[in-house]
Amino acid sequence: MSKIGVFDSGLGGLTVLFNLNNSNEYVYVADQKNNPYGEKTIEQLLDYSKKIVDFLISKGCDKIVIACNTVSANVSNELRKIYNEIEIIDVITETVKLINSEKYEKMKKILLIATEKTIESNMYQKLINKEVKGIATKDIVPAIENLASKKDIIKIIDRYLEKEKGKHDAILLGCTHYPIIKKEIEKYLQIKSIDSISAVSKYVDNISTKPDNNNNNLNDRKDDKYSNLEIYTTKDEKYLEKQIKEIFNKDIKVKILK
Ligand code: DGL
Numbered sequence: 162m163s164k165i166g167v168f169d170s171g172l173g174g175l176t177v178l179f180n181l182n183n184s185n186e187y188v189y190v191a192d193q194k195n196n197p198y199g200e201k202t203i204e205q206l207l208d209y210s211k212k213i214v215d216f217l218i219s220k221g222c223d224k225i226v227i228a229c230n231t232v233s234a235n236v237s238n239e240l241r242k243i244y245n246e247i248e249i250i251d252v253i254t255e256t257v258k259l260i261n262s263e264k265y266e267k268m269k270k271i272l273l274i275a276t277e278k279t280i281e282s283n284m285y286q287k288l289i290n291k292e293v294k295g296i297a298t299k300d301i302v303p304a305i306e307n308l309a310s311k312k313d314i315i316k317i318i319d320r321y322l323e324k325e326k327g328k329h330d331a332i333l334l335g336c337t338h339y340p341i342i343k344k345e346i347e348k349y350l351q352i353k354s355i356d357s358i359s360a361v362s363k364y365v366d367n368i369s370t371k372p373d374n375n376n377n378n379l380n381d382r383k384d385d386k387y388s389n390l391e392i393y394t395t396k397d398e399k400y401l402e403k404q405i406k407e408i409f410n411k412d413i414k415v416k417i418l419k
Pocket residue numbers: 169170171173174196197198199200228229230231232276279302335336337338
């Protein structure tokens with residue numbers, strides 16, 4: 162059994178966490194005080210991440226999953242250099258391997274949506290061996306964090322993606338918040354989406370314990386099965402509890418991390 166630390170700027174990383182094998186122990190940090198990360202500088206991203214990783218190590222975590230594309234794209238190598246005694250897993254490496262694999266051979270044109278900082282880093286565009294068009298969709302994370310209605314989310318999708326209809330084979334959700342609105346995006350563009358959940362959870366399950374199932378549905382793993390899950394937020398614990406209930410339909414007690 163491993164103790165695994167998982168973090169993101171907010172609730173997005175929970176899309177990854179809730180699909181990890183629940184026989185491990187987990188500590189999750191949502192840095193909601195500093196959300197969104199997409200418009201922060203590299204120095205700020207490194208500073209926030211270091212504080213969180215220090216906290217996760219102090220809780221006894223021996224592996225850390227950066228469940229945030231913005232941090233993965235911009236400072237994951239720096240973090241690996243600083244914390245070379247633990248394994249740090251980003252959400253981009255395994256996702257890119259999956260996209261470059263035979264499974265996606267027929268997908269030639271990929272539309273990437275992500276935060277400004279992820280698009281600017283060019284990480285996905287450099288690593289994927291296909292045509293990739295990147296669009297920074299900066300209003301989506303705040304809308305999800307604010308529990309915007311589906312109607313408002315669709316308005317935002319329409320604003321960013323109207324001109325992209327019919328031009329791509331698949332859409333890559335380059336932000337861990339986006340799987341929450343996967344159905345709306347797929348329906349709008351009439352193409353399949355790709356996200357980091359299955360690739361990352363497969364990798365993490367393999368390096369920790371044997372997965373007890375291969376179920377990748379967001380709401381299918383019941384929280385009562387997590388005997389050892391602690392969730393922290395840097396902002397408002399009651400609000401994150403409400404977000405988790407509304408989005409993932411789970412009742413989980415959240416603690417504050419000052
Ligand atoms: N979930 C984060 C990501 O994957 C969101 C970043 C943000 O807070 O802007 O990039």
